[in-house]
Amino acid sequence: MHQGIATVSLSGRLVDKLPAIAAAGFDGLELFDNDLIASALTPQEVAARCADLGLSIDLFQPVRDVEGVAPDRFAAVEHRFRAKLAVMGQLGATTVLCCSNALPDAVDDADLSAEQLHRLGDLAAEAGITIAYEALAWGRHVHRVGQAWDLVQRADHPAVTLAVDTFHLLSRGDGPQALAGVPGERIGFLQVADAPVLEMGLLEWSRHHRCFPGQGALDVAGVVAAVLEAGYRGPLSLEVFSDLVREAAPAVTARDAKRSLVFLEDQLTARLPATCPAREVVTLAPPAPARVDPAFVELAASPGADVERLLEALGFVAAGRHRSKPVTLWRNGAAHVVLSPAPPQAQATGGVTAIGLVAPPVHSVAQRAEALLWPTVQTTRAHGEAVLPGLGAPSGLHVLLSDRPGEPDHWRGDFEDLPPGGTGGQEAGGAHGAGWVGLDHLAVAVAPDLLLQEVSFHRTLLGLEPGPTEEFFEPHGRLRSRALRPAAGTLRLVLNAPETAAGAPRRRGVTQLAYAVPDVRAQAVRLRENGVPLMPVPDNYYTDLGARFALPDDDLADLRAHGLLYDRDTNGGELLHLYTAVLATGFHVELLERRGGYAGYGGASTHVRLAAQA
Amino acid sequence: MHQGIATVSLSGRLVDKLPAIAAAGFDGLELFDNDLIASALTPQEVAARCADLGLSIDLFQPVRDVEGVAPDRFAAVEHRFRAKLAVMGQLGATTVLCCSNALPDAVDDADLSAEQLHRLGDLAAEAGITIAYEALAWGRHVHRVGQAWDLVQRADHPAVTLAVDTFHLLSRGDGPQALAGVPGERIGFLQVADAPVLEMGLLEWSRHHRCFPGQGALDVAGVVAAVLEAGYRGPLSLEVFSDLVREAAPAVTARDAKRSLVFLEDQLTARLPATCPAREVVTLAPPAPARVDPAFVELAASPGADVERLLEALGFVAAGRHRSKPVTLWRNGAAHVVLSPAPPQAQATGGVTAIGLVAPPVHSVAQRAEALLWPTVQTTRAHGEAVLPGLGAPSGLHVLLSDRPGEPDHWRGDFEDLPPGGTGGQEAGGAHGAGWVGLDHLAVAVAPDLLLQEVSFHRTLLGLEPGPTEEFFEPHGRLRSRALRPAAGTLRLVLNAPETAAGAPRRRGVTQLAYAVPDVRAQAVRLRENGVPLMPVPDNYYTDLGARFALPDDDLADLRAHGLLYDRDTNGGELLHLYTAVLATGFHVELLERRGGYAGYGGASTHVRLAAQA
Structure with missing residues (x-):
């Protein structure tokens, strides 16, 4: 599979992260907006570096709080979104991650949110860009993948797709079955992260304790298998942040990250039905010992x-x-x-x-x-x-x-x-x-x-x-x-x-x-x-x-x-x-x-x- | 007031903790059972050291899971309790902290718990010892101070009193008013700890993030004032544990701890009604600046x-x-x-x-x-x-x-x-x-x-x-x-x-x-x-x-x-x-x-x- 990692998953400055990602053998990356904002490199220079390093920019992320916005303030969202689409044009990125509204004043109105997503879909489509819409686990009203999928369906726009993030999905207690009925071509992006099971607030858990697949206790492989069974064939992309990773050298993290995707793909074969066409795109590692x-x-x-x-x-x-x-x-x-x-x-x-x-x-x-x-x-x-x-x-x-x-x-x-x-x-x-x-x-x-x-x-x-x-x-x-x-x-x-x-x-x-x-x-x-x-x-x-x-x-x-x-x-x-x-x-x-x-x-x-x- | 601290609040071995507590100017201490168990000092030797250092042993703690026990297993609790009473006799300690049952198989039966507390009260009274019964915030059925007070009343035994712990009380969302109607002479012990407000499991919060009064965000002074208003005149005793304190030198922690009680007493005067007799026992520090x-x-x-x-x-x-x-x-x-x-x-x-x-x-x-x-x-x-x-x-x-x-x-x-x-x-x-x-x-x-x-x-x-x-x-x-x-x-x-x-x-x-x-x-x-x-x-x-x-x-x-x-x-x-x-x-x-x-x-x-x- 096409393997990627979010730049926010690595420590250091953007200029240090890109070569570390490439050296670990990734195919692409998710560009974290704050990494770009704090960088002296222009978007065009970032695009050129990535191209030189053989990395595709699979996702630009995130644009926050785009729906469930009081109508009189939506013009500011459109303005902000247009500005980010312009940056994406300079980067040559064609998928943007939009998150469910996590602000205290978010409006709980699915029709309004769907209408706003549709409008943003129009803007994105004009720019040749696709929105992947994600339910943040701590979204104010939309915090489960089923709610996000409902909004994507209501938005009814070809440029508005669903983003699946294993952490957000699993941390809310959902499992692979939460994706039942979602066609793979409507899933615009797949982010993967594992975590230990901890009794704490979702935001704290997510920010400080995510880890790579194989290091935590969530059924990451189950969700990824469900996404592949649905027909998704886009990138398998890591988005992990934790206090440990923030202090580790980017090259060390990138290698750990790459290894975790190899392991994840290895696990997938066992999770996919024998007849599933996705089995062809995942790589099986030589087997583990029968006993030790x-x-x-x-x-x-x-x-x-x-x-x-x-x-x-x-x-x-x-x-x-x-x-x-x-x-x-x-x-x-x-x-x-x-x-x-x-x-x-x-x-x-x-x-x-x-x-x-x-x-x-x-x-x-x-x-x-x-x-x-x-x-x-x-x-x-x-x-x-x-x-x-x-x-x-x-x-x-x-x-x-x-x-x-x-x-x-x-x-x-x-x-x-x-x-x-x-x-x-x-x-x-x-x-x-x-x-x-x-x-x-x-x-x-x-x-x-x-x-x-x-x-x-x-x-x-x-x-x-x-x-x-x-x-x-x-x-x-x-x-x-x-x-x-x-x-x-x-x-x-x-x-x-x-x-x-x-x-x-x-x-x-x-x-x-x-x-x-x-x-x-x-x-x-x-x-x-x-x-x-x-x-x-x-x-x-x-x-x-x-x-x-x-x-x-x-x-x-x-x-x-x-x-x-x-x-x-x-x-x-x-x-x-x-x-x-x-x-x-x-x-x-x-x-x-x-x-x-x-x-x-x-x-x-x-x-x-x-x-x-x- | 008589100021104390639990030995579990300090790092190091028991033999190092005692002089650190004395040097900081405390009057007494709570002896944590595990500190004694791991110590090469006999109980008599511990008693002698404390006497030499001018420290009273205000509390022996804790004896866990003493009530809500299936009747066929209560004999084991009595056996365990008797053994600890014998140790307390050697220590010369006269108050024992018993915690609400936190085991998964705890029985939810207030009559049974009260009967068991009464029986333990008999055993304690024979040994000249008083039980202070505490609602652990993560107790299986008894986890709020009101529940513990209800059981103490039902137990109806002079040797069974209520323990108040500001962390357990406040972390459950209760406040000073939770103690309304509790007479001071029925409060057998007062433990104080502060904490930042964190969104996490109670046990994790308690074990890793407690802090000294003035360092956190809980209304510690409000609860202590309520306990004093009720007529309690026993020790004001700190029980704090956190990852920070575990790694700090015991002398540093003991000084921090003592300081926090000075600050707490200083705050109390403002929280106590002008006519409250307890005002006489608390010490007021010179005032803070009017403006800075x-x-x-x-x-x-x-x-x-x-x-x-x-x-x-x-x-x-x-x-x-x-x-x-x-x-x-x-x-x-x-x-x-x-x-x-x-x-x-x-x-x-x-x-x-x-x-x-x-x-x-x-x-x-x-x-x-x-x-x-x-x-x-x-x-x-x-x-x-x-x-x-x-x-x-x-x-x-x-x-x-x-x-x-x-x-x-x-x-x-x-x-x-x-x-x-x-x-x-x-x-x-x-x-x-x-x-x-x-x-x-x-x-x-x-x-x-x-x-x-x-x-x-x-x-x-x-x-x-x-x-x-x-x-x-x-x-x-x-x-x-x-x-x-x-x-x-x-x-x-x-x-x-x-x-x-x-x-x-x-x-x-x-x-x-x-x-x-x-x-x-x-x-x-x-x-x-x-x-x-x-x-x-x-x-x-x-x-x-x-x-x-x-x-x-x-x-x-x-x-x-x-x-x-x-x-x-x-x-x-x-x-x-x-x-x-x-x-x-x-x-x-x-x-x-x-x-x-x-x-x-x-x-x-x-x-x-x-x-x-x-």
Whole structure:
């Protein structure tokens, strides 16, 4: 499809926005009037720049408050509209966005509004221009797409068409069905934006919290599919504004934006009926993995931390040596750690430089990443070694894709086994029971302005589904958190965006490695014996636990004696867990036992952990 | 009154909060349960620390979801409540805050809730403790103070009283009259918080945007006055949480908080009937000034900027020399600038180090500042010179208070007149008409986390009334802006909080000096002649102006020729204005003509200025 973006979606001056839009590969743009007004470029110069950059000016926007105007003031609207049509003539733009009247004195009279739209249609037609009329979600009387379509029909003018904006439509609680019966040739423009579901005023929500498709929670694809089914074949154009985007560099935003349209088109095929002719115009990306399971984490053997000794103390044993690199494989039961020489970015990612995921088929998923513009990471390999495509997440974390165990491109095949007990500490599963069950989840901390991008990475590329945003308070700020899981597979990822005081220490990258263990009490004993520093749990925590759960005294005393945290869900599922202190590697380790289907992350005690770590 | 604050209102760990609360001069505190749970201090140790610091523990809070509970689950509530009563015994606290049930499964049955409150009242009474029951604004069924009072009456237990929280009460649209008929002895606790009026969900509003009295827009004083009139004589206790406070240092917040209670008490006297006995327990601060007028701005003669040459180019003449300091007075008509040697903080305040205000009686206003804990600034003076109390605003700007012209402490008396034309450029009011009319307004930029404090400074100390928050978008972020004016007097102050990308340049302190002039066209000519760099106005701006206002072609051409900006309000009032470029002093100068009662600041063209200055 012809892909565009509104200049208001990017920060900077108009002169900076145009090349950024072109560089990201867009076909066209919507020119925001205020961007033009504040620019030293004449309309003709803007038109020439766009032409040079291969960008069409798909829309001039907006002209506000054009209908529902008291008749004695309509002459001023005509004057204003004519002046903007003249500017559009200089720009060579042929579609103008007109918004429903949002002024307090707007007149609630559909016949009057239709008559005024018809009159503006005459003016537009004389200039060879088409009006796309949009219901602003906060319009005074016209605020739903059905009302706008009613007015467009009443206006009954070939130059007056309907504008569909996914945010305005969906934020009012309408869905794709609101477009039933609207013929595609009467839809003059399609603007797309996503947003998280927030309980706030529509104007505030729209101005500060829009985001790109794939970053929010609205059914953008459903509305776009309905517009295409109706026969619309015009531009697919983004109009997103938010506090985050306003502060981001235009080139970064433009790339994010382009990526979101690739993802949106990819989603559309699934939303369009098999016989819909629109399927031919949308592009399908290579498929997301069928399932996603954690394989290993890669740690940097940074000089400052004796990582080998730490791994031994945690109960890992050296189990393999890479065939061609100075890399060793450590194992504790089914938990795997790959220890590599420290790369320059080790500090930024808190000791964990990469996570390995079994996400077959790896070739196709790597191609999907490329189609979605996610950057790839160089992973050199020798003859006969597995292909492990590497992808750079916005957090800086590297995601390495592995094939299924047993397949040629499974990561495990790159390691030669070491003899048991030959290097490293005692074999896991010795005196203290079996080895670990495996990686339960990873927590990744990102800067607040990267959270949407990080969510988008995992969602668009790997098909992980983000849960709701949770919020925790910590001594020096707050933490927004979203857990992600795949439709199939055992990966659990928790993305955290801490917003803390300027001076407070900030951990970024993987901050927590959480492993499932068969007996967390036994592990608590073992870690203490091995000298691993554990997070101290305040005595008051156990008093509160006793108040909340009415645990038998013996059980409470046992939790206290072992320094374990506890949670119980409404179905009786239980979580027993402990945290190490923050280790020299920058992360802490959580060991946990989930019982009876407990699916959460122990959020009720998160404030205790955050206080202990502050 | 006995003044307190909830520990949840401060950032940090409990162990850091207690001394911060004591140092700010509070009498007591509300202990937030989660603060205790996460603390390594035992309840007894907390009690001992508070005693050492001279702080009473006025409230333990909160115990949630205690009523409206399905009968088969009430035993768990009793268990939980008993456990918390035991903790309170160790703390020596005798009032507990219980909140209305906010769980989705809360039972809507007033008889059941009353019966459960009565039962909890029995348990509390056994422990010598009183329940203060609060209607959370987002309670499932009980969310207004009238409902809570109804339940307290139905519970009919001496140990079950009503908690009043100004935020919960006011955010639901109730006012002081909601407390009509509630006897003061049945009010067990009073929590106070202010907030700006925001269109968002109550929980989000409460958690992220509460502020201290005097910083928001709720009628906090009205509710507190009603509670005192009813006969309540317990603590006046702050419970404020917001993203800003969470990131601020606890000592800073505690001082802000204490100040807000001083201000609140000061307001109360005016709200209480003359015969109300409560007037005796509230403290009245020395009065705010009767009127506030601008007197002068003080510029730093920083070595990097040839300020004298700039002043001459702007049409100022050297008009006076300070009797005892190396300070000169410059004048353009009725606009006055005091030029002083650059102090160390000159850079931080963008060239303007102080503003002088005529705000009589200066002695009393200075005492008011002291009572409100606003820091004073040393202003040395010689014998016979005026007393100019100096106050440090949160922005870093110094505010110097002067007496009325002609009075002994008027600032002008400290200067000896210089002979006309003796120093400096040509006399203002020469070839280009009369000198300037005077200072119209000042724009002061503060960091976003200081905006509330800065508003509070001018509001609580000088009695300026803040207007609504306006928002403007600029190329690298956004700008929140509030204009303040006194009830009497001509001072206009615009406080701006720019939120821009990390790398974008940031101006702080006085960024704009706006002067009223008799003929802005003549001034435009003069400034150009004198080589003062003016802000370029894009040609597209005039095209848009023509579209919006249907100005006669000649008028539009004249504005364009002079490089003037224009605005018109709905009553036909007009603003003609121009901006200089940002000068070497860090600020820009605006010259303006207000016609026909125009009272705004030309906000419609602010985006053009911000783009030109980016």
